[in-house]
Amino acid sequence: MDKMTSRSKVDSIKDPLSLTAGYVDEKPQPRTLTNDYPLKPSASVPSKQRIKASYSDNGIVSDLGVEKRKVYQYKQTNGVMVFSDVQPQGDDYQVLLYECFACRVDSVIDWYKIPLFTSPFAADVALAARQYQLDPALIRAVIHAESAFKMGALSKAGAKGLMQLMPATASDMGVDDPFNAQQNIRGGSRYLAQLLSQFNGDIDLACAAYNAGPTTVMQYRGIPPYPETQAYVKRVKILLKRYQKALAS
Known part of the structure; x- marks a missing residue:
C-alpha cells in the first residue's frame, strides 16, 4: 500500500x-x-x-x-x-x-490475458464493496495487482496480506491481523475508499496513492514520475476493466 x-x-x-x-x-x-x-x-x-x-x-x-x-x-x-x-x-x-509476481516494471506478464480470480473471497469482497461503496471489480483488481490473491504475501518493506497493508496503515484501518483475509480486505478497501474520496473519485490518482502514498501524489499533483507507480496504475486499470467484464457476465 x-x-x-x-x-x-x-x-x-x-x-x-x-x-x-x-x-x-x-x-x-x-x-x-x-x-x-x-x-x-x-x-x-x-x-x-x-x-x-x-x-x-x-x-x-x-x-x-x-x-x-x-x-x-x-x-x-x-x-x-x-x-x-x-x-x-x-x-x-x-x-x-x-x-x-510482476515485481518488475518490465514484467513479461500479459495483464490482458493472465487468468483472473473471480471467485476467491467472494463474501468478503462483496461485504467490503457494500460497506465502503466500492466497485467489487476494483477491489479484486487491487488484490490481484498486490498479491495475486495470496493471503500470506509479505513484501520486504513489510506490507502484508491480500491487499499488502503496511503495519501503520493496518493499524489505522483497524486491522489486527493483516493475514486474516476478511480483516485485510476490509482494511484495504476502507483505505482505498478514503483515497478515492480524497482524490475526488479519480481512480488513477487513488491507485497511485495506494502505491506511492497520498502525500507523494499531492506533491506531484498527479501520478508520480516513478516507473513502478506508473506501471502499477496501468496494471490495476487493465485488471479493473477485465474484472468488470468478467463479473458482469
Whole structure:
C-alpha cells in the first residue's frame, strides 16, 4: 500500500508469490521476494558449512506466467540475513528460486490475458464493496495487482496480506491481523475508499496513492514520475476493466 509515505511502501507493490525452498536438516519455510528489497553485491564472509538448496526449476516462467528469479541468500557475521542477485564469495550461501509476481516494471506478464480470480473471497469482497461503496471489480483488481490473491504475501518493506497493508496503515484501518483475509480486505478497501474520496473519485490518482502514498501524489499533483507507480496504475486499470467484464457476465 502506501509504500513511500505513511504506508512506508518505498517501491512498487508487487504481488509476490512465495516458493518454498528446501534446506538440509531444516524445515522448509515459505519466503517471498519483491523488488522493494535492494539487491546488492556482498562482501566475503568467513566460510562455513555449505547449505544445499533444493528447488524445482521449471524454466524462466512458470505455468502461472510468474517470473522466476535466482537469489543468493547468506548470513553476514553480524547475523543479518542478506538476499542478493550476485553470487557471493565463499561457499556459505543458499540458492533460492523465487516466483516473483510482476515485481518488475518490465514484467513479461500479459495483464490482458493472465487468468483472473473471480471467485476467491467472494463474501468478503462483496461485504467490503457494500460497506465502503466500492466497485467489487476494483477491489479484486487491487488484490490481484498486490498479491495475486495470496493471503500470506509479505513484501520486504513489510506490507502484508491480500491487499499488502503496511503495519501503520493496518493499524489505522483497524486491522489486527493483516493475514486474516476478511480483516485485510476490509482494511484495504476502507483505505482505498478514503483515497478515492480524497482524490475526488479519480481512480488513477487513488491507485497511485495506494502505491506511492497520498502525500507523494499531492506533491506531484498527479501520478508520480516513478516507473513502478506508473506501471502499477496501468496494471490495476487493465485488471479493473477485465474484472468488470468478467463479473458482469
